[in-house]
Each structure stands twice: as structure tokens, then as C-alpha cells.
Amino acid sequence: xxxxxxxxxxxxxxxxxxxxxxxxxxxxxxxxxxxxxxxxxxxxxxxxxxxxxxxxxxxxxxxxxxxxxxxxxxxxxxxxxxxxxxxxxxxxxxxxxxxxxxxxxxxxxxxxxxxxxxxxxxxxxxxxxxxxxxxxxxxxxxxxxxxxxxxxxxxxxxxxxxxxxxxxxxxxxxxxxxxxxxxxxxxxxxxxxxxxxxxxxxxxxxx
Numbered sequence: 001x002x003x004x005x006x007x008x009x010x011x012x013x014x015x016x017x018x019x020x021x022x023x024x025x026x027x028x029x030x031x032x033x034x035x036x037x038x039x040x041x042x043x044x045x046x047x048x049x050x051x052x053x054x055x056x057x058x059x060x061x062x063x064x065x066x067x068x069x070x071x072x073x074x075x076x077x078x079x080x081x082x083x084x085x086x087x088x089x090x091x092x093x094x095x096x097x098x099x100x101x102x103x104x105x106x107x108x109x110x111x112x113x114x115x116x117x118x119x120x121x122x123x124x125x126x127x128x129x130x131x132x133x134x135x136x137x138x139x140x141x142x143x144x145x146x147x148x149x150x151x152x153x154x155x156x157x158x159x160x161x162x163x164x165x166x167x168x169x170x171x172x173x174x175x176x177x178x179x180x181x182x183x184x185x186x187x188x189x190x191x192x193x194x195x196x197x198x199x200x201x202x203x204x205x206x207x
Contacts, residue, residue, distance in 0.1 A: 001117045003175030004147050007098050009071035011143040012061050013132035019075060020082030021109065025091040035116075038091040066139030074101045074132045074143075077125060080109025089116045099145040101152065101162070103128050114168040115177050119147055122163040147172060 028051075029041025040054070047062060049055040056063040062070065073092070079102040080088060089112040092100070098118060103125035105113070113120040123131070131154065135141055144153040145162075147169060153159050164172075171181060182189075197204050 001175045001177045001180070004098060004117060004119055004172045006144065006146045006148065007071060007119075008142055008144040009098070010067060010069055010140060011072035011074055011101075011131075011135050012067040012070040013135040014061055014073060014075045015129065015132040017076035018078045018081055021080055021085050021088040022082055024080065024088040025085070027085075029091075030085070030087050035090040036094060038087055039094040039096075042091040042095045064139055069096065071096050072099045072101065072143050072145060073097050074128060074135060076128070077103040078106060079104070080106040080112075082106070084108045084112075086112045086116075089113050089118055093118055101128060101131070101143075101145075110168075114171055117172065117175065117177075119145060119172055120164065120168075121145060121152060123152070123160060127160060 023045060024043065025038060025041045026045055029038065029044050032038065043060070043062065045051070047057060047060050049057050058064075061067060079100065088109065093116050099121055100113065100118060101121045101123055104122060105120050110120045131143075131152075134154070134156075135143075138155070141155045143155075144151075146153065147164075150161050150164060150169070151159055152162055171177075174180075176184070
């Protein structure tokens with residue numbers, strides 16, 4: 001997983017509350033268990049003119065050429081609610097999003113973001129609304145997400161500290177997914193097994 005320190009990129013506003021994982025990637029678009037091949041299905045119910053079509057709806061924000069290459073999404077409260085499908089984060093990440101700014105996230109979705117290198121940055125709702133309005137008024141504007149300083153910098157030199165728990169921040173800075181974090185403890189795990197094998201030999205296969 002790629003470490004995240006600081007990112008300056010085009011930010012796209014999608015200011016709707018309670019965007020669930022089925023809106024992020026509908027079940028009909030989940031044709032693989034791989035992390036690849038999902039970006040085309042991202043927001044497909046809104047992004048395309050009709051179900052099953054790949055004709056872009058010109059009114060959807062990501063179809064505006066000014067937001068081409070957007071890597072930061074500014075959105076509403078309770079983002080990622082609904083089912084726990086990790087495909088939602090996979091689709092966002094494959095599309096190119098490295099950070100999502102919202103007043104709140106569904107807890108499972110937030111955890112999936114961290115496990116896949118996407119920063120879930122929490123700002124107050126009134127501030128997110130103001131930020132989204134500024135992006136809509138000036139399509140193509142960039143934001144800077146500084147995870148080291150836990151700060152988001154805007155185009156008018158405004159700066160805001162965002163919330164993220166220390167454990168998630170450390171994992172993202174290190175680029176460590178849950179497997180990486182477990183492997184860091186491999187010596188402790190092996191030491192435990194050695195002791196446990198002696199005290200509970202019956203629990204281990206012989207030979």
C-alpha cells in the first residue's frame with residue numbers, strides 16, 4: 001500500500017448526505033473479487049445516462065472535464081453507509097481518489113478506507129459545505145491534504161485541521177494495511193506460539 005503524506009490535487013464536490021455503498025458502486029457493477037476493474041462502475045447510477053449504459057450524464061460532477069483526474073472528494077455526512085462491501089473503497093481508489101473529506105463516515109467504510117490507503121478526513125459540516133460551494137464555483141480548484149500536520153489547505157490560503165484517529169493516521173503514513181501491521185508483530189507472534197506449544201502441546205499437530 002502506498003504511504004500517504006501530503007497530496008495536492010483537484011477536488012470534486014459531491015455534497016449529498018447518506019451516500020451509501022450501493023450508490024458508490026451498485027451490486028450490478030461488482031463483477032470481480034479483485035481490486036481492479038471496478039472504477040468504471042463508480043457512481044454508475046449517477047454517472048451514466050441510464051442503467052447498463054456507459055454514456056456519461058453531463059450533469060454529474062465527475063463528467064465535467066474540469067474535474068478530470070480528481071483525487072480528493074468533498075462530500076456529505078455519513079458517507080459510505082449501507083452494506084459493508086469493500087468494493088466501494090476499491091472502486092474509489094482505482095478511480096484515483098486518495099482522500100475523502102466529509103463531516104462523518106460510516107465506521108466500517110472508514111476502516112475500509114484506511115485499509116486501502118484512502119484518507120477519511122473529518123471536518124465540521126458547515127466547513128465542508130463552504131468548501132464544496134467554493135469548488136463548485138471554481139471547477140478544477142485544488143486542495144492540499146497534509147496528513148502529517150492533519151491539515152487541509154484551500155486555494156485562498158485557508159487552512160483547517162481535520163480529525164483522524166492516531167492509529168489510522170499512523171497506518172496511512174506508513175502505507176501499512178492490516179496484513180502489514182500484523183507482520184510487524186511476527187516476532188511476538190512466534191514467541192507466543194513457542195510458549196503456547198509447550199504449555200498446550202495437545203493443541204498442535206504432531207510431526
